[in-house]
Amino acid sequence: MDQNPNSTKADRKTIEKNRRNQMKALYSQLTSLVPHQAPRVLQNIPFTPFLEMISVSDQLEGATNYIKKLQVNLEKMKLKKKCLMGVGVSANSNSSSNNGGAKLQNVDVRVKGSALEVVLITGLINCQFMFSETIRVIHEEGADVVSASFSLQDNTVFHTIHSKIGDCGQEYVATRISERLRKFVV
Template identity: 50%
Template sequence: MTENVPVVSSRGDRKVTERNRRSHMRALYSKLSSLVPRQTSREVVSVPDQLGEATNYIKKLQIRLEKMKEKKLNLMGTGKKRNANESLTNNSRGIIRGSKSPKVEIHQMGSALDVSAITGLDCQFIFNEFIRILHEEQADIVNASYSVVQDAVFHTIHCQISEFGNRSERISERLKRFVYGSGAF
């Protein structure tokens, strides 16, 4: 004798499964919609329109990201759109070469340290690197500023250092090594 085994997936089971799938998709659409900025928030937007808005928003973000990456490369001196007069590279040893060589002067007066640098417009990232190095050396920055005059940038940093050993000499060495390389000064 053979027994009849009831069919597991009845019509009711398929309806429940489909209802759960739709519910899950609505929740995902809602989540996606909440992540996309909308011009008018009171208007009900259809699911295809939500997907279109999300697609456009993601494309705009991708374009914005590419522009920001290009801007970062240009600020770092490795941008693609640089001409021969602006060739600036920051190689792995920290040596900076460019059409306008930076000039750095460091003066110590007691526990005060003054750092002055003159660079071209294509070397503005030097200011950030100087701040980073001074911070690493635990110098307290009192004042930091820069001025742009025609095609030159004048950077000035005033800081206080504790007089432990040769800290000012070490700071001076690190800053000059960053700009000129290890054997250039």
């Protein structure tokens, strides 16, 4: 076989040139997908093409950090979605509470004239279901929900529901709601 050393050298150069062009195109595509944030030093300089001043390795590191941040945000969103959908959150999830989303339930019913206040304390596992059932019980007993709010602390959800009871039989309705909710929570 007759191989010319100059042709193999030219082939290697062409292959390397094509590889570099392909990598350059991939870097360009990657940097176009990642949001650009200029370093503070370059933000004050007008008309500075700051991406040209940042090394490729720094651009790759920035893209890697951005992707990792997106993954963390995605996991947080999935956890929040599970909570809002009423699906259980496992105790080994990335929650920072000591009860790990355990089943914590308490209900307190207070009557003030024709106003009824229900304070419901639940864990993350059953927050949506317990809230919906409490609203259902209040409506079934003939009370009108005026407002409802909640707050979240660690893995505990505090619901406060304000409702209005009709004029006749206020005490009876309040007692009945209280009994049904206590049976439901236990």
